[in-house]
Amino acid sequence: MTKILFPTDFSNVATNAFLHALGLAKLVHGELILLHTYELPIMDNQFGIQNYKEVYDSIELSNLDMFKEEIPKLRKIAEENGFESIKMSHILTDGDLLHSIKETVKKEKIDYVVMGTSGASGWFEKLFGTNTGEAITSLKVPVFSIPEGAKYSKIDTIGFTTRFREKDKVALQNVIKIAKAAKAVVKCLYVETNESDNSATVYQEWETLFKHEPVQFFIIPSEYARETIEDFITSQEIDVLTMISYKRTFFQWLFTSSFTEEMAFESTIPVLAMHE
Template identity: 30%
Template sequence: MKKILVPTDFSAEAQHAFDIATQLAHLSGAELKLLNVIEMNGTPNFAATGDYMGSGGVEQLYMVKLLESTRDQMRRMMNSNQFSDVRILDEVDVDDIFHNIRKKITQESIDLVVMGTKGADGLNEMLIGSNTEKVVRQAHCPVLTVKANSGPFDVRTIVFPSNFREDSPYPVDVLKYFQKLFNAHVHLVYINTPTTFGTSRESKARMEDFVRRYNLENYTLNIHNDSVEEDGILSFADEVNADLIIMATHGRTGFSHLLSGSIAEDMVNHAQRPILTCHMK
């Protein structure tokens, strides 16, 4: 892992994400990019430098003051870094938040995004969603989402839910990397629901084959019964007091996403524990 991106809006959730990202950068030797994006709806005439490509006036003064305040907040956040060996770059941009994050991931070859989230529920979740949700869905690098109340990031126990049918090594590579980084124990878990029912014998055999295929170590095999997969993951994570949940997502968009939904996005919205999502590749 060489580059970590931390988008921030200076909220408590974003500060917690920054603290965790600096810890990960310290452990891995990665460089950290702290990014704030100012959205100016209907006002495309400002540059992130504070320059105004229009006629000036009140809007220009407002933007200059906003950028000054934003840079002050960025400096305070950077100064809160507890690790002297972590190299931190910062950037303030004026753009659409989601598209800017996606652009940075591609152009700067980001290896990990760490984002704070408040979660969502009800109509807000169905109709609006969040920038975090969009990044989880479409980012082609792992995305670690944390809430402000998720506590210290001391990863000793990782939960990895899967159907263990997918032949995609990338999520497993991510799992093994984080397991090694923290010397953590992994609970592999298959959530047995009425719609995905399998016998314990079949499920265990599939999981054992998965372990052999990817040469996993320091793990336990678990089958957990529940009515809904998301509830089962959350319930099992509570049982083992997991410090981190790592899961794969197909990253569906458009009509396909509306029809199938995304367990990973639901988990990001509803789980209080840190969630690390990564796309099938």
């Protein structure tokens, strides 16, 4: 069964992302593993061993109590939204969040990670000024990032940015599986700049290869990739944007704080980051 890791701090941002995680689990016939981490404080040498233990025990107990209190709330949310059949398990651990995510991904053989994003002024900062951004750049599994303004709804259209590389085909095939489960269409975008090295032959090859799939291709000549993607999201009513290249410099180039103001915080959409 497909395994989806959902790190949560039980905040409103995380709770909003929880519905998206449930929706993905339903589409891929998967199960959710909820992960909550907390960090123990660093104390100076003035504390004796007994004092250390008392402090640590207190923090662990407090987090365990909160965990026990919050999990039933999430289960209730799942039931109220028709996801009661989704299998869920839970992990509570101390330590750095990203380290805990990496260890859990490895130990549990996770297929997807779903995380909420928030807290910065520009689209790039929303994505990369958070633990979600660090997860996208460091994990080897797809990361589904959910902006806090992105309310869960049925997926009808999935955007897929491509450079028409051979390795992109595998990612597109995986996206098609999700699209078919959602009865959605995949709209592939290639921004053709003056430096583009693809040809009409390559475009035709891809269209032929995927002609029996729910896929449409858009080749848009432009020197403004950032703005072209933004316009594409709006004009094609994209519900989820899938991107393949996760090198931080690539995303910095696309999404900086100068990203147009029209891309308002509450209108941003989920991004599925897939590794090449």
